Amino acid sequence: MSTTPLTSAELDQLTADLHRLARNLWWSWDQDAQELFQSLSPRGWQNLYHNPVAVLREVSAYELRMRLQAPDFAARVRAVVASFDSYLQETATWGAQNAPALAKNPVAYFSAEFAFHETLPIAAGGLGALAGDHAKAASDLGIGFVGISLFYREGYFQQSVNQDNWQVESYTLLDPANLPLEPLVNAVGDRIVSRVNIAGHQVSFQAWRVNIGRCPVYLLDANLPENDPPLRDLTNRVYGGDTTTRIMQEILLGVGGVRLLRALGMKPSTFHMNEGHAAFLTFELMREKLAAGLDLEKAKTLTRSECIFTTHTPVEAGHDRFNAGLMGYAAGRFQTDLGLTAEQVMDMGRVKPGNVDEPFCMTVLALRYSRAANGVSELHGQVSREMWQELYGVKTPDEVPIGYVTNGVHLVGWMKGPARRLWRKKFTELGYPSSAFVTEANTPEFWKKVTDPSVLSDEELWAFKYQLRRELLEFTRRRLLLQGGTFHQGDFIKFDGFLNPDALTIGFARRFATYKRAPLIFDQFEQIVKLVKDKRRPVQFIFAGKAHPRDDHGKAFIQKIIHLSKFSELNGSLVFIENYDIHVCRQMVGGCDIWLNNPRRPLEASGTSGMKTTPHGCLNLSILDGWWREGYDQQNGFAIGPDSHPDDIAEQDRVDSSNLFHTLTEKVVPTFFDRGTDGIPRRWLQIVRHSMATLAPEYSTWRMVQEYTHKYYLPGTTTR
Ligand SMILES: *Cc1c(COP(=O)(O)O)cnc(C)c1O
Numbered sequence: 001m002s003t004t005p006l007t008s009a010e011l012d013q014l015t016a017d018l019h020r021l022a023r024n025l026w027w028s029w030d031q032d033a034q035e036l037f038q039s040l041s042p043r044g045w046q047n048l049y050h051n052p053v054a055v056l057r058e059v060s061a062y063e064l065r066m067r068l069q070a071p072d073f074a075a076r077v078r079a080v081v082a083s084f085d086s087y088l089q090e091t092a093t094w095g096a097q098n099a100p101a102l103a104k105n106p107v108a109y110f111s112a113e114f115a116f117h118e119t120l121p122i123a124a125g126g127l128g129a130l131a132g133d134h135a136k137a138a139s140d141l142g143i144g145f146v147g148i149s150l151f152y153r154e155g156y157f158q159q160s161v162n163q164d165n166w167q168v169e170s171y172t173l174l175d176p177a178n179l180p181l182e183p184l185v186n187a188v189g190d191r192i193v194s195r196v197n198i199a200g201h202q203v204s205f206q207a208w209r210v211n212i213g214r215c216p217v218y219l220l221d222a223n224l225p226e227n228d229p230p231l232r233d234l235t236n237r238v239y240g241g242d243t244t245t246r247i248m249q250e251i252l253l254g255v256g257g258v259r260l261l262r263a264l265g266m267k268p269s270t271f272h273m274n275e276g277h278a279a280f281l282t283f284e285l286m287r288e289k290l291a292a293g294l295d296l297e298k299a300k301t302l303t304r305s306e307c308i309f310t311t312h313t314p315v316e317a318g319h320d321r322f323n324a325g326l327m328g329y330a331a332g333r334f335q336t337d338l339g340l341t342a343e344q345v346m347d348m349g350r351v352k353p354g355n356v357d358e359p360f361c362m363t364v365l366a367l368r369y370s371r372a373a374n375g376v377s378e379l380h381g382q383v384s385r386e387m388w389q390e391l392y393g394v395k396t397p398d399e400v401p402i403g404y405v406t407n408g409v410h411l412v413g414w415m416k417g418p419a420r421r422l423w424r425k426k427f428t429e430l431g432y433p434s435s436a437f438v439t440e441a442n443t444p445e446f447w448k449k450v451t452d453p454s455v456l457s458d459e460e461l462w463a464f465k466y467q468l469r470r471e472l473l474e475f476t477r478r479r480l481l482l483q484g485g486t487f488h489q490g491d492f493i494k495f496d497g498f499l500n501p502d503a504l505t506i507g508f509a510r511r512f513a514t515y516k517r518a519p520l521i522f523d524q525f526e527q528i529v530k531l532v533k534d535k536r537r538p539v540q541f542i543f544a545g546k547a548h549p550r551d552d553h554g555k556a557f558i559q560k561i562i563h564l565s566k567f568s569e570l571n572g573s574l575v576f577i578e579n580y581d582i583h584v585c586r587q588m589v590g591g592c593d594i595w596l597n598n599p600r601r602p603l604e605a606s607g608t609s610g611m612k613t614t615p616h617g618c619l620n621l622s623i624l625d626g627w628w629r630e631g632y633d634q635q636n637g638f639a640i641g642p643d644s645h646p647d648d649i650a651e652q653d654r655v656d657s658s659n660l661f662h663t664l665t666e667k668v669v670p671t672f673f674d675r676g677t678d679g680i681p682r683r684w685l686q687i688v689r690h691s692m693a694t695l696a697p698e699y700s701t702w703r704m705v706q707e708y709t710h711k712y713y714l715p716g717t718t719t720r
Contacts, residue, residue: 017081022052024211028117029413031420051119093142105269106144110278118583121155125511133410137701139213147217148257156238159579165562167555181208196256197333247330254280273309276362282369287337309370314383321359351391375404376606407606408704414612416590426450442702451689472591473499503538504672507592512547512554515603523657532573537673540573544580589613597622601645611699617688636691
């Protein structure tokens with residue numbers, strides 16, 4: 001390696017490359033890139049919550065140039081930049097071969113939330129995580145894809161807990177200059193500003209581009225001086241404010257999103273509505289066609305041929321409904337745009353047109369003007385067909401044209417560092433080029449090979465699991481310290497005795513929506529205490545999750561769990577980590593042995609957190625709802641109860657809690673603690689291997705986006 005100092009031009013180039021790298025979230029699924037930024041300032045990396053843009057601001061330009069003079073550091077930068085560029089420039093992608101039509105006319109994917117990384121907290125939960133993973137997979141696959149969402153300057157709330165163990169929400173202001181965002185400008189460098197009529201006002205908005213590998217996602221932002229103050233705040237918070245804010249945000253998302261794409265000269269072949277929030281885009285597409293001289297019937301038909309819709313929940317409250325007064329106030333402009341009366345507009349969002357008592361439903365609008373619609377698991381497809389049968393006026397649910405594409409996760413993106421390193425090492429040892437890892441890690445062949453005992457021994461697998469569990473405990477203890485002394489005893493911080501690196505570690509983390517029944521397992525309180533106190537076969541629990549700011553029942557669940565963690569015999573073996581987000585999620589799905597999921601069936605449309613566990617050797621223990629009903633094959637994890645459920649809710653809670661306890665004590669605990677003389681649970685590891693081999697490739701967004709492409713995105717695919 002040459003030791004002659006780098007020239008000024010070379011230093012400029014490497015510095016520019018690092019900044020370019022920091023502003024493409026590709027690094028969020030590339031281990032070497034993350035380690036590069038981390039090594040620039042390990043403490044800064046931790047304090048700034050793994051944010052390369054902020055780290056680069058913290059490390060002065062002068063220090064950076066000096067660091068780059070170290071030949072091995074410069075070589076690492078060059079290697080990462082080379083692999084980034086070869087990723088961006090790859091032409092032989094799956095998309096190039098299978099979906100060339102989308103290159104010119106991409107899919108425009110509208111979602112009210114996208115979760116990409118913990119540094120950009122603009123999502124509330126699973127819907128956002130799914131959208132973010134969809135974009136990452138679209139990039140990996142190389143299909144034409146552009147995302148549309150809003151830039152929430154205050155993001156989603158930060159959670160803390162007060163002395164009464166009651167959730168408290170706070171908001172921090174995001175600074176675009178410190179985030180992996182780029183202002184969207186025109187050819188001469190001016191901000192692109194467009195306008196939408198909302199509640200009688202012309203609302204101006206700008207946009208920020210988030211680079212997701214090869215794909216752009218545009219975040220619309222109403223925070224401009226030319227807007228009056230209340231409108232300036234429209235995009236402040238994820239699902240912020242009341243229904244009025246909600247409908248106004250949704251007009252901006254749907255109508256503004258289409259206008260922005262047009263301002264960029266884009267002609268998407270498909271508008272994919274991820275949930276009903278974006279359904280007003282159909283009105284804008286119709287308006288465009290009317291303006292071009294078509295009549296309304298033709299405009300509707302053409303619009304329908306351009307749109308597809310994914311519904312995400314059977315929970316009633318998850319479907320936006322707006323009354324006529326609000327529609328007239330906030331969305332009155334659609335009457336002018338479409339040449340319709342208020343009632344005619346209302347009818348487009350009603351199951352029964354003409355029924356003046358029926359509010360306007362975004363899901364109905366989306367279903368009515370989509371060429372295809374789908375649920376997010378097989379069971380959810382079925383439930384959605386029953387739910388919307390009336391809208392289609394058909395005799396049986398089977399005739400309802402709603403299909404399904406089961407959700408997935410962006411596997412490599414969700415892997416914790418040690419998992420990414422292990423699987424890539426195994427892969428390259430088998431003779432494959434490491435650049436193929438990101439794609440091959442989504443194939444059944446990959447998982448079959450790397451989980452073969454001749455490639456990965458039980459000893460190695462068990463050591464991997466031990467490392468991940470220890471790291472989770474360390475993470476949890478640090479967070480508990482920051483949360484404020486749950487485990488101070490007198491003047492001492494009682495580290496040992498608080499969580500146990502040898503215990504069967506059960507994780508539960510997701511939004512605290514009540515149907516997910518977070519505290520269900522503690523219905524068997526006395527029995528759980530016995531389990532936890534068993535010195536030979538100890539069990540422990542880690543919980544996390546946010547309740548919606550207006551959901552007092554969800555907050556009461558949080559309160560109950562924290563109370564038990566502090567004041568019951570479970571103290572030391574049950575903890576609640578505050579402020580659940582992507583980072584907490586990654587630690588937990590990595591380090592736990594069991595991922596618990598006990599929703600009230602069939603309300604968990606899919607669920608995705610359980611899918612994130614598989615590359616880490618954590619097993620699912622779940623009700624047969626959502627994805628698990630398809631994923632479970634008797635040998636790749638654990639099912640709670642049968643493939644059916646009682647109609648009565650109280651009865652269901654009772655039966656599920658008893659089944660949960662039964663599976664836990666009869667199957668999970670005995671298998672985990674069935675050890676040979678060497679202490680290795682070989683039977684358990686067999687299940688782990690089988691779980692990886694069967695679940696990881698199937699429940700990946702690589703498979704999911706391919707399925708969307710074949711079923712719905714390509715020209716000429718499924719229409720009604
Ligand atoms: C994956 C994920 C979810 C979704 O979890 P479910 O179990 O599907 O509800 C929610 N929140 C965050 C932060 C996630 O990463």
